[in-house]
Amino acid sequence: MKRIKTPLTREGIKNLKAGENVLLSGTIYTARDQAHKRFAEAIKKGAKLPFGLKGEVIYYCGPTNTPKGKVIGSCGPTTSSRMDKFTPALLKKGLTAMIGKGGRSEEVIKAVRKYGAVYFLAPAGCGALIAEKVKSAKIVAYKDLGPEAVRKLEVKDFPLVVGIDMKGASVYGKK
Amino acid sequence: MKIIRTSTVTKAVSRLCIEANINLRKDVLAALKSACRRETNPRAKNFIRDIIKNASIAKRNNIAICQDTGLPVVFLEIGQGIQFTGVDLNKAVQKGIEAGYKKAGLRNSIVTDPVCRKGKQVFSPGIIHTDLVSGSRLKITVLPKGFGCENKSRLKMFNPTVDIAEIKEFIVAAVRDAGPDACPPYIVGVGIGGTADYACLLAKKALLKKVTSYELPVTSYESKLEKDLLKEINKLNIGPMGLGGKITALAVNIETQPTHIAGLPVAVNISCHALRSAAALL
Ligand code: SF4
Numbered sequence: 001m002k003r004i005k006t007p008l009t010r011e012g013i014k015n016l017k018a019g020e021n022v023l024l025s026g027t028i029y030t031a032r033d034q035a036h037k038r039f040a041e042a043i044k045k046g047a048k049l050p051f052g053l054k055g056e057v058i059y060y061c062g063p064t065n066t067p068k069g070k071v072i073g074s075c076g077p078t079t080s081s082r083m084d085k086f087t088p089a090l091l092k093k094g095l096t097a098m099i100g101k102g103g104r105s106e107e108v109i110k111a112v113r114k115y116g117a118v119y120f121l122a123p124a125g126c127g128a129l130i131a132e133k134v135k136s137a138k139i140v141a142y143k144d145l146g147p148e149a150v151r152k153l154e155v156k157d158f159p160l161v162v163g164i165d166m167k168g169a170s171v172y173g174k175k
Numbered sequence: 176m177k178i179i180r181t182s183t184v185t186k187a188v189s190r191l192c193i194e195a196n197i198n199l200r201k202d203v204l205a206a207l208k209s210a211c212r213r214e215t216n217p218r219a220k221n222f223i224r225d226i227i228k229n230a231s232i233a234k235r236n237n238i239a240i241c242q243d244t245g246l247p248v249v250f251l252e253i254g255q256g257i258q259f260t261g262v263d264l265n266k267a268v269q270k271g272i273e274a275g276y277k278k279a280g281l282r283n284s285i286v287t288d289p290v291c292r293k294g295k296q297v298f299s300p301g302i303i304h305t306d307l308v309s310g311s312r313l314k315i316t317v318l319p320k321g322f323g324c325e326n327k328s329r330l331k332m333f334n335p336t337v338d339i340a341e342i343k344e345f346i347v348a349a350v351r352d353a354g355p356d357a358c359p360p361y362i363v364g365v366g367i368g369g370t371a372d373y374a375c376l377l378a379k380k381a382l383l384k385k386v387t388s389y390e391l392p393v394t395s396y397e398s399k400l401e402k403d404l405l406k407e408i409n410k411l412n413i414g415p416m417g418l419g420g421k422i423t424a425l426a427v428n429i430e431t432q433p434t435h436i437a438g439l440p441v442a443v444n445i446s447c448h449a450l451r452s453a454a455a456l457l
Binding site: 019062063065068070102103121124132171172 | 323
């Protein structure tokens with residue numbers, strides 16, 4: 001199985017093919033609905049985003065609260081399509097990968113191809129299993145959003161499937 | 176007359192919230208194991224293994240099966256011979272939800288203002304459904320419903336003369352449209368009859384029925400319909416995680432209710448593979 005490490009480069013992801021299994025290690029950032037809305041507002045205003053997007057990975061995830069003595073609680077993917085309307089603008093700014101579950105819109109597929117990015121699927125509904133792959137977690141922005149705050153996660157061997165590759169091929173085929 | 180202190184209800188609800196979110200239902204686990212044997216697509220088979228592994232990790236580490244610990248839906252079957260004392264029953268249930276979710280580190284997924292979505296995310300209110308029954312027992316069932324799959328719910332008011340094929344197609348289409356998004360393999364809850372609102376409630380209650388339609392013999396018109404629908408749905412090739420395979424749904428569960436001569440409400444409430452609920456009798 002292929003192993004990849006963050007920060008990702010176009011070179012490093014260009015050979016990934018839709019349907020392939022990979023293990024991802026390194027830094028990823030959680031962001032879901034409300035954080036995406038704030039990213040969009042920040043971009044519109046020309047304000048800074050909480051982290052530079054170039055080479056980075058966004059994980060559509062809102063973990064549970066952290067049980068005592070644990071690094072993180074259950075932390076599986078949420079439905080990616082709800083982030084579709086915000087995604088092309090982030091890809092334009094250099095975002096290199098997204099992790100979530102389910103299909104994406106034509107616009108997202110086009111933008112993935114245009115800007116040279118990749119969309120991964122995480123094992124959906126397996127938040128306890130994924131939690132074991134997370135070595136550290138820290139809130140880095142939008143703390144007021146609670147579970148929807150942006151968290152910086154260090155992961156080791158996060159099991160993923162390539163959902164949409166750099167050529168725009170989707171594991172779910174054409175819509 | 177039996178007296179139940181509502182503080183007992185609070186404690187029970189708290190415990191059930193934790194139980195449901197951390198221990199996968201036995202019937203769901205059995206259905207997954209059977210599905211793993213029957214699935215022939217290697218990737219799909221592997222993914223079902225992951226789901227089973229996830230359930231055992233959750234249990235061992237005492238953490239939620241899924242990060243979406245849902246909007247808690249609480250069903251109360253209240254024996255008419257019961258008298259409650261203490262704070263009112265609604266408050267007691269909500270307090271139980273808050274206590275359980277807090278204690279187990281479950282997720283505060285509720286936003287108080289549904290339109291403006293301002294303010295902090297909280298643990299309650301859960302949704303409460305009550306049924307008055309004979310006797311003097313209280314049955315409490317907690318179903319934490321994740322919204323990835325709740326978002327795929329459907330309701331249609333059919334004409335009473337509709338062909339059954341059309342109803343079937345409506346139910347199958349709900350699953351087809353959910354596609355890979357709502358964490359398949361699914362358990363498909365269907366409510367037929369009653370009124371618009373009641374059909375939706377029946378569809379949700381259908382998820383509380385044991386997940387067995389994949390193995391039980393046909394004994395009634397409904398169970399035949401369940402089997403037929405399951406067969407149709409499993410031809411969709413959505414498969415576990417939406418990556419193809421013959422197990423798109425683990426089961427179809429139907430609940431019915433008499434309805435008006437002028438109509439035929441049909442509701443679909445899909446559950447992801449993480450179908451969670453727990454019940455207790457007081
Ligand atoms: S649909 Fe179910 S399994 Fe998937 S994220 Fe939501 S609650 Fe979890």
